[in-house]
Amino acid sequence: xxxxxxxxxxxxxxxxxxxxxxxxxxxxxxxxxxxxxxxxxxxxxxxxxxxxxxxxxxxxxxxxxxxxxxxxxxxxxxxxxxxxxxxxxxxxxxxxxxxxxxxxxxxxxxxxxxxxxxxxxxxxxxxxxxxxxxxxxxxxxxxxxxxxxxxxxxxxxxxxxxxxxxxxxxxxxxxxxxxxxxxxxxxxxxxxxxxxxxxxxxxxxxxxxxxxxxxxxxxxxxxxxxxxxxxxxxxxxxxxxxxxxxxxxxxxxxxxxxxxxxxxxxxxxxxxxxxxxxxxxxxxxxxxxxxxxxxxxxxxxxxxxxxxxxxxxxxxxxxxxxxxxxxxxxxxxxxxxxxxxxxxxxxxxxxx
Amino acid sequence: xxxxxxxxxxxxxxxxxxxxxxxxxxxxxxxxxxxxxxxxxxxxxxxxxxxxxxxxxxxxxxxxxxxxxxxxxxxxxxxxxxxxxxxxxxxxxxxxxxxxxxxxxxxxxxxxxxxxxxxxxxxxxxxxxxxxxxxxxxxxxxxxxxxxxxxxxxxxxxxxxxxxxxxxxxxxxxxxxxxxxxxxxxxxxxxxxxxxxxxxxxxxxxxxxxxxxxxxxxxxxxxxxxxxxxxxxxxxxxxxxxxxxxxxxxxxxxxxxxxxxxxxxxxxxxxxxxxxxxxxxxxxxxxxxxxxxxxxxxxxxxxxxxxxxxxxxxxxxxxxxxxxxxxxxxxxxxxxxxxxxxxxxxxxxxxx
DNA sequence: CTGAAAGCGCTAACAA
DNA sequence: TTGTTAGCGCTTTCAG
Numbered sequence: 001x002x003x004x005x006x007x008x009x010x011x012x013x014x015x016x017x018x019x020x021x022x023x024x025x026x027x028x029x030x031x032x033x034x035x036x037x038x039x040x041x042x043x044x045x046x047x048x049x050x051x052x053x054x055x056x057x058x059x060x061x062x063x064x065x066x067x068x069x070x071x072x073x074x075x076x077x078x079x080x081x082x083x084x085x086x087x088x089x090x091x092x093x094x095x096x097x098x099x100x101x102x103x104x105x106x107x108x109x110x111x112x113x114x115x116x117x118x119x120x121x122x123x124x125x126x127x128x129x130x131x132x133x134x135x136x137x138x139x140x141x142x143x144x145x146x147x148x149x150x151x152x153x154x155x156x157x158x159x160x161x162x163x164x165x166x167x168x169x170x171x172x173x174x175x176x177x178x179x180x181x182x183x184x185x186x187x188x189x190x191x192x193x194x195x196x197x198x199x200x201x202x203x204x205x206x207x208x209x210x211x212x213x214x215x216x217x218x219x220x221x222x223x224x225x226x227x228x229x230x231x232x233x234x235x236x237x238x239x240x241x242x243x244x245x246x247x248x249x250x251x252x253x254x255x256x257x258x259x260x261x262x263x264x265x266x267x268x269x270x271x272x273x274x275x276x277x278x279x280x281x282x283x284x285x286x287x288x289x290x291x292x293x294x295x296x297x298x299x300x301x302x303x304x305x306x307x308x309x310x311x312x313x314x315x316x317x318x319x320x321x322x323x324x325x326x327x328x329x330x331x332x333x334x335x336x337x338x339x340x341x342x343x344x345x346x347x348x349x350x351x352x
Numbered sequence: 353x354x355x356x357x358x359x360x361x362x363x364x365x366x367x368x369x370x371x372x373x374x375x376x377x378x379x380x381x382x383x384x385x386x387x388x389x390x391x392x393x394x395x396x397x398x399x400x401x402x403x404x405x406x407x408x409x410x411x412x413x414x415x416x417x418x419x420x421x422x423x424x425x426x427x428x429x430x431x432x433x434x435x436x437x438x439x440x441x442x443x444x445x446x447x448x449x450x451x452x453x454x455x456x457x458x459x460x461x462x463x464x465x466x467x468x469x470x471x472x473x474x475x476x477x478x479x480x481x482x483x484x485x486x487x488x489x490x491x492x493x494x495x496x497x498x499x500x501x502x503x504x505x506x507x508x509x510x511x512x513x514x515x516x517x518x519x520x521x522x523x524x525x526x527x528x529x530x531x532x533x534x535x536x537x538x539x540x541x542x543x544x545x546x547x548x549x550x551x552x553x554x555x556x557x558x559x560x561x562x563x564x565x566x567x568x569x570x571x572x573x574x575x576x577x578x579x580x581x582x583x584x585x586x587x588x589x590x591x592x593x594x595x596x597x598x599x600x601x602x603x604x605x606x607x608x609x610x611x612x613x614x615x616x617x618x619x620x621x622x623x624x625x626x627x628x629x630x631x632x633x634x635x636x637x638x639x640x641x642x643x644x645x646x647x648x649x650x651x652x653x654x655x656x657x658x659x660x661x662x663x664x665x666x667x668x669x670x671x672x673x674x675x676x677x678x679x680x681x682x683x684x685x686x687x688x689x690x691x692x693x694x695x696x697x698x699x700x701x702x703x704x
Numbered sequence: 705c706t707g708a709a710a711g712c713g714c715t716a717a718c719a720a
Numbered sequence: 721t722t723g724t725t726a727g728c729g730c731t732t733t734c735a736g
Contacts, residue, residue: 009713020723025715033721056408056449057713060728064715097408173702180698187539337702342694346532350525350689361729372707377731385705409729412712416731707736712729719724 008049016045028053059098066100066325068318069122071115071132072157074106078291080265080310084158087314088131094315095322102318103127112136119143123150128325130154131317134161135209153324157317159209167324170317170336172308177287177340178216178263184304184342185261185285186225193229194221195250197262197270200234213287214263231257237269247273261285267302268292274301289343289351297345305343313338360401368397380405411450418452418677420670421474423467423484424509426458430643432617432662436510439666440483446667447674454670455479464488471495475502480677482506483669486513487561505676509669511561519676522669522688524660529639529692530568530615536656536694537613537637538577545581546573547602549614549622552586565639566615583609589621599625613637619654620644626653641695641703649697657695665690 010028014021019038026034027042045051070088075081085104092102105122108114115136122130123146130147134140134156144164147154155168185194196217202208221228233250235243247270251257258281260270267286274284274296286293289307296302320336323329343351362380366373371390378386379394397403422440427433437456444454457474460466467488474482475498482499486492486508496516499506507520537546548569554560573580585602587595599622603609610633612622619638626636626648638645641659648654672688675681695703 010715011713021714022716022724023722026722029715031716035721038722054412054449054713056412057728058715060406060408060412060730061713061715063728097406176698176701180696183696183698339702339704340699342696342699344532344535344694346528346535347692347694349528350691352691362731363729373730374708374732375706378706381731383732387705390706406729409712410731412714413729413731415712705736708734710731710733712731715726715728717724717726720722 007054008051010051010053012049013042013045013051016049017041062099064099066098066128066322067125068095068100068102068321068325069125069127069130070102070104071118071122071130072104072106073109073133073135080288080290083290083310084314087311087316088318090311091315091318091322095318098322098326100128100322100325109135112139115139119146127152129321131157131321133158135159137161140164155317155321157314166334168317168320168331168334168336170313170320171338172340173337174210174212175216175219177306178213178218179220180340180342181213181261181263181285181287181304181306182217182220182224184306185259185283186228187283191225191228191259193231193254193257194259194261195231195233195254195257197260197267198232198234199264199266200236202264208264210263217261217263235269237266240269240272243269244273244276248277251277258282259284263287265290265293267305268296271296271299271301275299289341294348297343298348300345303344307341307343308338309341359406360403362403362405364401365394365397365403368401369393414451416451418450418480418674419477420447420452420454420673420677421477421479421482422454422456423470423474423482424456424458425461425485425487432640432642435642435662436666439663440670442663443667443670443674447670450674450678452480452674452677461487464491467491471498479504481673483509483673485510487511489513492516507669507673509666518686520669520672520683520686520688522665522672523690524692525689526562526564527568527571529658530565530570531572532692532694533565533613533615533637533639533656533658534569534572534576536658537611537635538580539635543577543580543611545583545606545609546611546613547583547585547606547609549612549619550584550586551616551618552588554616560616562615569613569615587621589618592621592624595621596625596628600629603629610634611636615639617642617645619657620648623648623651623653627651646700649695650700652697655696659693659695660690661693 010021010024014024017024017038019042023034023038024042026032027039072084073081088102088104095102105118107118116139130152132140132154140161141164144154148165154166155170156166158171160166160169208214218230221230231254233246235246258279260282261284265288267284268290284302285304285306286302287306288310289305293302293305297305320331324331362373362376365376369376371394375386375390376394378384379391424436425433440454440456447454457470459470468491482504484492484506492513493516496506500517506518507522508518510523512518512521560566570582573582583606585598587598610631612634613636617640619636620642636654637656637658638654639658640662641657645654645657649657672683676683
């Protein structure tokens with residue numbers, strides 16, 4: 001016969017437990033300065049009345065400031081990390097309401113010194129937390145030790161170093177993405193040979209940032225299509241003119257290869273060649289929905305793009321970090337693997 | 353040389369414009385009872401100081417209540433509409449913070465009278481808005497006229513009747529989903545014949561709720577594979593025992609048909625047959641990631657599932673409706689078509 | 705048409 | 721260890 005199930009407030013809890021509001025606040029947020037006895041009284045009152053804090057009031061009353069420093073690669077327009085940055089900004093806009101400030105520290109992916117400088121300047125700002133990626137693995141590992149010591153929480157986005165003290169990784173499972181790309185390229189057909197496009201930068205022993213993905217890709221062939229020949233062509237992204245020539249020379253020698261893929265995010269680099277040499281039987285698979293890749297997908301030069309909600313992943317990482325900071329809510333999973341989207345020109349229109 | 357860009361409050365605007373906070377509030381929210389003159393003073397102060405209302409404080413102070421009535425089909429566990437309901441509940445949890453109450457009115461999809469009863473009881477509760485789907489098209493059209501008259505805003509989720517006064521439709525583009533299903537089934541191969549599974553209920557002239565999707569599916573074949581024969585088998589979902597027999601009889605006659613699809617959400621109904629008659633060459637395509645469909649996908653009986661973030665779509669519909677009610681924010685697009693996901697056992701693990 | 709003032713539910717400083 | 725109290729920024733009466 002309750003007329004109104006009006007939402008209980010902290011005041012109701014205080015009365016039910018026979019203490020003051022201040023005390024209730026302390027036990028709820030575990031701020032210390034209360035006895036075990038009152039704590040249990042408060043907790044049972046909370047349970048009885050089905051209370052939960054009103055986040056609007058909590059935020060309004062709290063003047064505590066938080067800050068998240070984002071240590072991520074700098075980029076040129078249209079590159080992968082631009083999408084991440086946009087997502088981080090969207091997250092920042094949301095987090096702002098909760099007194100959390102998000103600041104981006106971009107470093108040069110090709111310059112380890114610039115990474116070190118960023119680490120130092122972040123440290124000097126004493127942020128509440130740090131979101132970063134792990135291109136420079138050794139450097140990142142070192143930095144993580146410093147953060148562990150300083151008790152500054154940190155999370156990884158997009159890629160990580162296993163075994164560190166991060167409370168969250170958010171990104172794809174790169175190995176699986178490689179496997180999926182390999183599947184889409186061949187789709188259960190007995191393909192005899194494929195061409196894998198690689199970036200010349202990754203040729204030496206410097207290590208390829210997409211090494212795990214490539215391993216997934218190659219393992220799929222080793223297991224499912226062991227007879228398939230895998231050709232490799234290295235291209236130079238900084239000399240686009242040479243790419244077409246490179247490919248023309250390859251295909252003169254191997255005219256029967258009709259399945260092409262790359263395991264980095266730059267399949268668009270070969271779009272000009274594909275456009276000049278159309279072949280309705282060809283299948284091309286790439287990764288990540290950057291602007292130029294999408295254009296190649298739409299134009300029909302690329303058949304499938306394996307990607308994920310890059311923007312959303314970045315936005316979510318800020319949201320989860322803010323929750324962790326403010327409400328001490330640990331992420332449900334420490335490794336938050338995001339879903340891999342299969343993009344084709346038939347399901348492209350409403351992807352954003 | 354500003355030390356702190358501390359966020360301006362309504363108080364700052366009041367002072368800048370030389371009026372009281374109450375007046376500022378009235379002009380911001382257009383609640384009337386102010387002169388043109390003060391309004392312009394306030395507006396320029398807002399612009400000058402870069403003010404925007406603090407939503408936390410606004411919600412906290414406002415005691416206005418809103419309610420959204422959801423008029424959607426009832427369901428059995430594991431069915432499509434269960435996912436929608438769960439999403440609506442998630443949205444409700446979020447909206448609760450903004451004083452908006454979400455109430456679900458389930459009706460029986462097979463009983464038009466139950467739909468009418470729901471409409472009546474919704475009307476008697478005078479909700480702030482109504483979210484519904486459009487299984488009974490004529491009935492929905494009639495209801496919409498009543499709502500137009502009563503000035504109660506309404507939105508459609510999952511399917512709609514075009515030309516009504518709804519401010520939002522959120523859901524897939526069914527025609528495109530059919531086309532995508534057809535593409536995945538054949539994947540550019542010259543398939544000679546396929547089997548389309550249909551529900552016996554939809555056989556007569558009662559109209560199939562997935563008619564548009566089926567049209568997209570069939571149009572794809574008409575255009576891309578005009579030589580392909582399309583066989584149809586009607587099955588009875590309420591008599592699962594008969595399904596296997598039905599299919600066995602079909603395949604005795606047509607042993608070469610290896611491509612099977614349905615355009616409704618019940619591809620799982622044929623999973624038992626597929627399991628008993630394995631064929632590594634077979635390709636099966638269905639729609640919607642209900643529990644049972646996912647199981648069939650995982651088990652390898654189904655190759656692709658065309659689906660979308662059903663839960664998220666429902667959650668978002670509540671969020672957008674709440675924004676419309678509280679902040680009078682019109683959705684960016686009146687037809688909010690959601691992305692079509694391609695699900696395969698290779699990208700299944702992190703989809704949720 | 706406008707201003708003053710009492711809250712909304714919670715936090716945090718201060719007193720006890 | 722606990723209670724009291726002054727706000728947080730905004731909405732909403734209620735007088736003028």
